[in-house]
């Protein structure tokens with residue numbers, strides 16, 4: 001029931017329960033953009049991103065993430081959750097530019113509501129969450145990892161992490177900013193967010209946007225070791241502490257969710273922003289060529 005209501009909230013175009021379930025089932029049947037492997041004995045699940053080519057957070061991917069998260073939260077045997085990319089090289093390229101470019105306002109609103117839902121769920125997740133950053137991690141990818149309790153990054157100078165929105169000519173929403181400030185502090189956020197900085201591992205560790213940098217072949221074992229340390233703490237004490245620390249930031253978005261959606265739709269629909277996104281997409285294509 002809870003799953004269906006979540007799906008209905010995320011898929012407002014669907015008119016009935018049947019339509020909601022048919023749409024979700026169809027999405028699932030088409031592909032699994034998220035793969036979940038659970039070690040019941042250890043009480044740990046690993047959620048792997050599988051949305052080629054670059055794990056962009058498309059509407060479908062975001063919806064699958066939310067549905068899988070809700071399932072895991074309802075599974076009382078799972079106490080810890082690790083996020084990683086199934087294919088090393090790109091953890092996540094962030095929000096899907098094609099969900100923010102050349103679409104209509106209804107689509108932008110639906111997309112933004114889903115992205116909000118994902119952040120709200122992740123930031124308040126009662127499980128211990130660890131991001132195993134085994135590839136590039138810009139913008140929305142960085143946001144996902146910053147919602148986790150701990151971040152382990154592979155020591156590969158090709159991989160960078162940060163909120164680079166300004167480099168695309170867009171403005172990170174206030175709750176992205178809040179998450180960054182909570183992670184690295186105010187002054188570092190002023191520099192990081194205005195310049196749209198992407199940090200390679202050593203700098204990422206120095207600024208505190210990740211907590212540990214390890215050789216690439218040890219990134220998964222390091223994440224498991226961190227998880228074991230966190231799972232040694234009694235759940236109820238850790239969960240209440242996490243909720244207490246994060247509640248003001250969560251409340252800030254919950255209070256103004258609809259206004260935030262409207263602001264996003266009006267901002268992203270501007271000709272100048274659409275033009276900027278078009279140029280950025282072209283730049284990505286040219287870089288490839």
Ligand SMILES: CC/C=C\C/C=C\C/C=C\C=C\CC(=O)SCCNC(=O)CCNC(=O)[C@H](O)C(C)(C)COP(=O)(O)OP(=O)(O)OC[C@H]1O[C@@H](n2cnc3c(N)ncnc32)[C@H](O)[C@@H]1OP(=O)(O)O
Nearest residue numbers: 056093094095096097136139140171173264267284285288
């Ligand atoms: C006043 C304010 C009010 C409200 C706030 C309003 C608005 C705020 C809005 C939005 C916030 C957005 C946050 C985001 O997450 S935006 C996304 C930012 N992401 C990036 O900048 C990353 C871009 N990508 C890359 O840098 C690279 O692709 C890479 C390092 C991740 C991987 O490099 P590779 O060399 O391995 O791969 P590529 O050849 O570059 O890419 C392959 C393929 O994938 C396409 N692509 C890449 N990233 C994205 C993406 N995020 N979304 C969609 N598609 C993407 C790329 O174009 C290539 O496509 P083709 O194969 O050429 O078709």
